[in-house]
Amino acid sequence: MSGTTTLPTPSGPYLGKGLLPADFYAYEELLSGPEREKIESVREFLRTQVDPIVDDYWARAEFPFQLIQGFARLGLVDWADPDSKESRPSNLFAGLMALELAHADASVATFFGVHTGLAMGTILACGSEEQRRRWLPAMSRFVKIGAFGLTEPHGGSDVAGGLETTARRDGDGWILDGAKRWIGNATFADLVIVWARDTETRHVLGFVVEKGTRGFTATKIENKMALRIVQNADIVLDGCRVPEANRLQNANSFKDCAEILRRTRSGVAWQAVGIMFGAYEIALEYAKQREQFGRPIGSFQLVQDLLVKMLGNATASCGMVTRLAQLQDAGVYRDEQSSLAKAYCTVRMRETVGWARELLAGNGIILDYNIGRFVADAEAIYSYEGTREMQTLIVGRAVTDGLSAFVR
CATH class of the missing domain: 2.40.110.10 (Butyryl-CoA Dehydrogenase, subunit A, domain 2)
Incomplete structure (x- = not known):
């Protein structure tokens, strides 16, 4: 059919090499080879440098400053240096990167998003050429935060x-x-x-x-x-x-500020998907290992029902933000599309982490099992960069051809 866009088809089987267990439809395989390699390097950094320390720092409400140089070595935003020869990555790559970070820890993902998306993004979009050259090289190397x-x-x-x-x-x-x-x-x-x-x-x-x-x-x-x-x-x-x-x-004008928020709002939706991925995988492993009545609880129907509902939420939400990223890469996305993704994915995230905590029962509220951290952090992601109610009014205005329900 003329004008039809053909999307890439994942080349490997479900749970192919390197894919996250929650990536049931292999969305990561939509990336190019080099992009997947970079995602895998970030995944290794998170596994070795973040996972072992994150609960301790979360409990003490302190920031692990030693991670900053690790981010610098990964070179994730080197492209933002005006003198860099690297091209800007796709929005799909940026989204899956946000997912990967939140899959490990929402606070780490938020630090990265604030620095690269909100602060650097504002200078990129609103700064003069001189200002971009003055600040972005050091920011891209994480020398200045x-x-x-x-x-x-x-x-x-x-x-x-x-x-x-x-x-x-x-x-x-x-x-x-x-x-x-x-x-x-x-x-x-x-x-x-x-x-x-x-x-x-x-x-x-x-x-x-x-x-x-x-x-x-x-x-x-x-x-x-x-x-x-x-x-x-x-x-x-x-x-x-x-x-x-x-x-x-x-x-x-405030429109210039709103444009920055429009771009980063989709990143919050990706973070919500990452939290769902992380919560589902913790619950899945727990279900396979925790035994009651002489067998793993993962063998019980009600537990499998919880797991499948969690996986469904994560998979559907990932499909939404993947399509949004494709629209962004094509330069045709609209404000209300980012708003719908933020509203929908954060609601599904809240639901999903609740089911994960339910599956772990009492262990779900202990920091050692990670789910308690995911449940608490989901509450902040649900609200920041625009509440669900505000996103609903943006989408509602769009679908009713401009009938605004905002209070003036």
């Missing part, structure tokens, strides 16, 4: 219209005043993207605030029940002066 400051103490879902942080022009610079909340990486970041409203024009502008800038303080948020490794911070901007050279030259 980035953070993204949008959410505020009084502004989450309504931050587009209610942004309170202000930017006032003062000679050859700007004075930033206000506060941000839930800003990942901010306690140790070298560069923080701060979105603020120009007091004169009322436009939303983007700035890069460098570590050590006077008037900028970041305080770690304590007592979190989820993503405990992520160092979220409350930020206060009190007469914080930044030079005009640090104003992102192509960030001149």
Whole structure:
């Protein structure tokens, strides 16, 4: 048929060499050979460097800084250096990378997503050529770490219209005043993207605030029940002066900020799939090894029912985000498609980790069995970068030909 797109067909059998047990339809085999090799190198890094330590750091709510150089050696974002000869990877590769990271730990995946997707992504999209050359080489090598400051103490879902942080022009610079909340990486970041409203024009502008800038303080948020490794911070901007050279030259309205979120929202959906993959695989191994009534619990019908429901959620969600990545690579995806993926996959994730905890019974709440960490972290993924309700309204407006249900 003329105009029909033929998708690649997985060449190997189910559970072919290197595939994750949860990859029931072999989505990873849609990647090129070199891309799969890079995924496998990341998988080995996570297995040897992250898995042995992640529970300990999660329990102590501390960040394992020794992992940063490991990420640098993997060279996952070397392509972002303006002088690099590497081409930008496909969105499918980027998505499967997010899945792989979340499959090991959601906090590690969040650190990576904030640094590469939100911070570097903003500079790539909104920075001038000079700004990209000034900051991206060090960021691509993880020498400088980035953070993204949008959410505020009084502004989450309504931050587009209610942004309170202000930017006032003062000679050859700007004075930033206000506060941000839930800003990942901010306690140790070298560069923080701060979105603020120009007091004169009322436009939303983007700035890069460098570590050590006077008037900028970041305080770690304590007592979190989820993503405990992520160092979220409350930020206060009190007469914080930044030079005009640090104003992102192509960030001149909230639409520019929203474009960044549109791109990264699909990454959160991929993280949700990764969490489902991880929870399913833990539950599967447990079902094969745990014995009750003289045999493995995996031999009981109700346990197999739980496993198949979990696998169905993970497989269906992976199919959705895979197709979304293909649309992104073709340059034809829409905002509501990212929103539907984020809403649907995070709901299925919440359901899936609950079933995994159910299968492990009492052991499901002990950190040693990992599922408790997945259940807790899923709650944060479910909410951040846009709640399910907000994503629903975006999709609802699209499917009703523009009938908006947003409260004004």
